[in-house]
Amino acid sequence: MSKLIQTDVAVIGAGTAGLAAYRAARAAGQRAVIIEGGEYGTTCARVGCMPSKLLIAAAEAAHGLEHGKGFGVHIEGSLRIDGREVMSRVRRERDRFVGFVVKGVENIPAEDRLRGYARFVDNNILSIDGHTTVQARSIVIATGSSPAIPAPFKPLGDRLIINDDVFSWETLPRRVAVFGPGVIGLELGQALSRLGVITRVFGKGKSVGPFSDPVIRDYARTAFQEAFYLDPDATIESMEREGDEVVLRYRNLDGEVVTERFDYVLAATGRKPNVANLDLQNTGLELDAQGVPLFDPQTLQCGKSPIFIAGDANNVLPLLHEAADEGKTAGHNAASYPNVAPSLRRSTLAVVFSDPQLAMVGQRYADLKEGSFVTGEVSFEDQGRSRVMLRNKGLMHVYADRSTGRFLGAEWMGPSAEHIAHLLAWSHQQGLTIAQMLDMPFYHPVIEEGLRTALRDAAAKLAA
Incomplete structure (x- = not known):
């Protein structure tokens, strides 16, 4: 009972x-x-x-x-x-x-x-x-x-894994194919590659990480491709299990059909x-x-x-x-209940812990109305502190309202993005303008000076 x-x-x-x-x-x-x-x-x-x-x-x-x-x-x-x-x-x-x-x-x-x-x-x-x-x-x-596991992957049996399974491994495998260059796929794919695992990362639709800004997305794609195999718009010819391996036939970045064997296929295809x-x-x-x-x-x-x-x-x-x-x-x-009230909604803040890190704050590029905003830009390739540390890979876009000068959001790849993201999220939540943000102190020499360069670029475009 x-x-x-x-x-x-x-x-x-x-x-x-x-x-x-x-x-x-x-x-x-x-x-x-x-x-x-x-x-x-x-x-x-x-x-x-x-x-x-x-x-x-x-x-x-x-x-x-x-x-x-x-x-x-x-x-x-x-x-x-x-x-x-x-x-x-x-x-x-x-x-x-x-x-x-x-x-x-x-x-x-x-x-x-x-x-x-x-x-x-x-x-x-x-x-x-x-x-x-x-x-x-x-x-x-x-x-x-x-x-979320797409149906074509399920016949792979225990050769198919999700991120949950990775953290139960007793040791590192030799070869892993990762499907999905989103947050999970990029973080784990790059980490495995750096730990000596032969890693291939495949995607669909050219997406890379969380980006909606096509310039930042394309920059990130090129940067990652210099570090490990990444095809964000892959053509998979076949995928079959043979014994304890997965045999994958795909067209590589040069358009050639390649056959490779993997110990595991990691599905990072969303939740x-x-x-x-x-x-x-x-x-x-x-x-x-x-x-x-x-x-x-x-x-x-x-x-x-x-x-x-x-x-x-x-x-x-x-x-x-x-x-x-x-x-x-x-x-x-x-x-x-039944008396309900709106919640505190903080400014959107997202970070991908790849290297370089990826970040988004506030409104996405895709959410902004064309002509209503300006874009401030900075490359971290020649940014002083970044170059000193040989971490000078990255590109940032900050968005500002054309009529009010208010900071709307940002998307970028770059060093220490997790820290800069917090500064920008606080600024966004307080509704600061680009001018007000430029009135804040910037120490020298720090990576945050790159942010100041992007804000100055936005300010110049607002003035024009």
Whole structure:
């Protein structure tokens, strides 16, 4: 017989958004439960942000040693990369980060933690694996997302992997084909290449990373192609499994048909919200083409219902800081239902931890109306501090409103982009103009002086 639990707020999913929603509901003085069917430990800690940065850190160490000759620093003999030691540290530190998250979850009172997979019976009732029924005044969907695997890849069996699988390797393989030069594909593809893995990265439609500015996209493509094999508009003739290998026939960048064998094919072909198994048809909510409930992006409320959706599950901005913000908003509004309020929406900020790094802040180039803005540009190839450090690869575009001079956004590839991105995000959120940004201090010699050059270029075009 199913156990009945009555509560004010039920949160489905104990990831970043779910934990934030639960805490916000409790902070609002409401009863709340959090439901999780999988392992505790967020996507970021277990298979996302943190383990990928651990692999990238190892790759940067290897790259730094190999490229010391530019400074007159030479290694006697050959560089040796121990794949087992690399992956041992990745797993060990990954488990440490996951442990912190799990400890935080376990600090939640036991009666508030429910184990199992939740399905909607109606707008206010959930069934958890048939053993528990939860009746809630409002519900938050925070079920996260999963890698999307195109059908042609599935016959590859265990030779097909996703980013989750990489961080369970005992050692590094010899050859990997990566499909998808987006954030995950670029980060892991470049890292594996620098760690001595024969790596090929394939894409469709010429896209590179998150860029919508064609000039920045093309610059990034050329820069990456100088470092590892990247074809952002690949022609794949065939892909078959033979034994423990994948045989790939493709046209290379010169148009020649090449046959290569790989130990694994890594599908970095996007992610999809985890909503398919929630029985949303029982809620009467209106769904989009991917089966995600339509919702107000400011309040995160689905229609006029007592259901809210936050984090990767809503398929808007799958980033940890966005998930945390959305979880807090969804939890607070669920606790206050039917009185809901718009959330704090910070300026958009995205970083790809490749080398050079990629970044986007504020409005994308593709979102701007032609003729309404000017573009300030800087190349980092001759930027002083960048050249001193032999990290002088990069191109930046900053966008400014033609009529007001307000900073609208930026897209770029360049050194220390993660740090410059924060300066620009703060400036964007405060609504600063290009002139006001140029009034801020710039130390010498720093990479940020490159940003000043781009702002000066924008200012000159505004004046003209």
